[in-house]
Amino acid sequence: MADLQSQNYIRRSATTMTPPAVRNHEEEVAKLIDVSRCIGCKACQSACMEWNNLRPEMEEFKGSYDNPHDLTPSTWTLMRFTEYENDSGDLEWLIRKDGCMHCEDPGCLKACPAPGAIVQYANGIVDFVSDACIGCGYCVKGCPFNIPRVSQDDHKSYKCTLCSDRVSNGLEPACVKSCPTGAIMFGTKADMKSWADERVEELKERGFEHAGLYDPAEVGGTHVMYVLHHADKPSIYAGLPDKPHISLWVGLWKGVIKPAALLAIAAAAVGSFFHSVVAGPNETDDHDEAEARKLMADKGGRP
Amino acid sequence: MNRPKDALTRNSTVTRVNHWITGLFFVLLMLSGLAMFHPGFFFLSYLFGGGQSMRAVHPWFGIVLVISFTGLVIQFWRDNRWRREDTEWLASIGKVLNNQEEGVPEVGRFNAGQKGVFWGMALLIPVLFVTGLVIWEYYFGHATSVETQRIAALLHSLAAIGVILIWIVHVYAALWVKGSMRAMLRGWVTPGWAYRHHRKWFRSLVETGSNGPTPNSK
Numbered sequence: 001m002a003d004l005q006s007q008n009y010i011r012r013s014a015t016t017m018t019p020p021a022v023r024n025h026e027e028e029v030a031k032l033i034d035v036s037r038c039i040g041c042k043a044c045q046s047a048c049m050e051w052n053n054l055r056p057e058m059e060e061f062k063g064s065y066d067n068p069h070d071l072t073p074s075t076w077t078l079m080r081f082t083e084y085e086n087d088s089g090d091l092e093w094l095i096r097k098d099g100c101m102h103c104e105d106p107g108c109l110k111a112c113p114a115p116g117a118i119v120q121y122a123n124g125i126v127d128f129v130s131d132a133c134i135g136c137g138y139c140v141k142g143c144p145f146n147i148p149r150v151s152q153d154d155h156k157s158y159k160c161t162l163c164s165d166r167v168s169n170g171l172e173p174a175c176v177k178s179c180p181t182g183a184i185m186f187g188t189k190a191d192m193k194s195w196a197d198e199r200v201e202e203l204k205e206r207g208f209e210h211a212g213l214y215d216p217a218e219v220g221g222t223h224v225m226y227v228l229h230h231a232d233k234p235s236i237y238a239g240l241p242d243k244p245h246i247s248l249w250v251g252l253w254k255g256v257i258k259p260a261a262l263l264a265i266a267a268a269a270v271g272s273f274f275h276s277v278v279a280g281p282n283e284t285d286d287h288d289e290a291e292a293r294k295l296m297a298d299k300g301g302r303p
Numbered sequence: 304m305n306r307p308k309d310a311l312t313r314n315s316t317v318t319r320v321n322h323w324i325t326g327l328f329f330v331l332l333m334l335s336g337l338a339m340f341h342p343g344f345f346f347l348s349y350l351f352g353g354g355q356s357m358r359a360v361h362p363w364f365g366i367v368l369v370i371s372f373t374g375l376v377i378q379f380w381r382d383n384r385w386r387r388e389d390t391e392w393l394a395s396i397g398k399v400l401n402n403q404e405e406g407v408p409e410v411g412r413f414n415a416g417q418k419g420v421f422w423g424m425a426l427l428i429p430v431l432f433v434t435g436l437v438i439w440e441y442y443f444g445h446a447t448s449v450e451t452q453r454i455a456a457l458l459h460s461l462a463a464i465g466v467i468l469i470w471i472v473h474v475y476a477a478l479w480v481k482g483s484m485r486a487m488l489r490g491w492v493t494p495g496w497a498y499r500h501h502r503k504w505f506r507s508l509v510e511t512g513s514n515g516p517t518p519n520s521k
Binding site for chain 1: 343345438445475510
């Protein structure tokens with residue numbers, strides 16, 4: 001949401017300014033998705049479409065409950081269904097609500113070349129500011145979770161906003177409001193973590209010994225967290241990354257090379273200038289012209 | 304200054320037009336590319352009508368450059384083959400930089416520095432072309448994996464910095480060695496210029512009674 005006051009931004013893409021810190025006391029928020037309580041009704045998907053006024057394209061059936069089969073520029077959250085056979089040979093139906101994880105250290109924002117097209121608010125929400133987006137797709141390369149989708153129609157990148165417009169007005173995200181089983185919760189990150197701890201204990205008592213909270217430290221933690229019954233292997237949940245991190249390539253590209261390149265270019269330009277100051281121009285003199293003509297005369301006049 | 308009667312043709316009209324088309328698109332690519340590389344240069348996007356249109360035209364500029372540059376490669380590659388005197392010339396680069404070209408090994412149509420520019424560009428421009436296609440979101444955003452695109456973006460920026468550095472050397476050398484700009488703008492050089500900077504080339508023209516740019520050409 002572009003019309004929030006800039007004091008709310010703690011990070012802003014492609015900008016060298018110091019982020020405003022006057023609201024750094026603000027509580028960080030988080031959405032907690034309890035996968036063990038999800039029944040796969042897709043109410044959250046519908047609520048997301050309704051609140052954000054999105055109309056995903058109708059698709060062909062692809063042999064799975066996933067509908068549409070992937071995130072799109074107008075599908076910002078998606079139930080992903082996995083049929084998992086556990087160690088005792090029983091089938092488990094794992095249903096994960098996929099969407100932006102709102103990383104504390106957002107790879108999309110790091111990769112974005114358009115000033116202010118991706119921002120992070122003091123409450124931790126990472127938001128795309130569409131009118132500043134240039135449609136280059138760098139956010140796609142920066143994201144460790146494969147979330148942003150660039151529209152072929154308007155060349156803008158889209159993803160879940162964590163309903164930043166609702167949250168800034170004291171409301172919970174639309175998906176949270178719609179969830180009939182309480183599998184999606186919203187509050188301060190601290191509250192959500194302590195709530196998750198209770199739930200994880202419960203799950204462990206019920207025999208899910210590897211139950212745990214998914215709040216990956218490699219990206220500084222996330223503002224969307226999962227309670228997983230098998231937190232030791234997140235990737236069984238439709239490819240949730242075990243150790244999500246901003247790619248080394250993106251780190252080199254956006255971290256090391258940016259300043260090094262500027263330095264090299266400046267050095268080449270300044271070096272050239274001082275060569276000119278010290279050595280001066282290289283000019284052909286009368287001696288060269290005379291010698292050249294002597295050679296030409298030896299060969300019978302002009303060449 | 305009008306072309307003197309005994310001037311030598313350094314670059315044909317076709318070469319010059321080809322060169323400046325390449326140069327124009329190189330500069331456009333450099334400005335738009337830098338704008339997308341570092342926030343300090345993002346203001347350059349206004350030259351292209353804003354970020355969206357700049358992002359849209361940059362790859363097309365690249366296509367034009369690749370076609371145009373291929374024309375230069377076809378015209379120049381023969382005279383850019385590395386020769387023994389090039390290595391010797393490089394060994395006396397200190398003298399060259401001090402404008403003392405007497406006693407420096409005689410070189411043909413291009414010296415080792417120019418050959419470095421040629422081969423540097425000839426190596427890096429294909430890298431830029433291929434990696435540029437991979438990260439061309441609109442047409443090829445789904446053609447390769449995201450991981451491939453990450454590596455391509457990194458290589459694209461590295462190669463771009465390489466060609467920009469080469470370009471700075473190229474432009475400065477043209478300004479430094481007087482007569483070079485005229486050689487590419489108007490196409491001709493004086494016999495003294497050829498004698499001073501490219502004596503082997505000069506001798507080959509005199510031997511064959513050629514006006515340049517290559518021996519035997521009329």
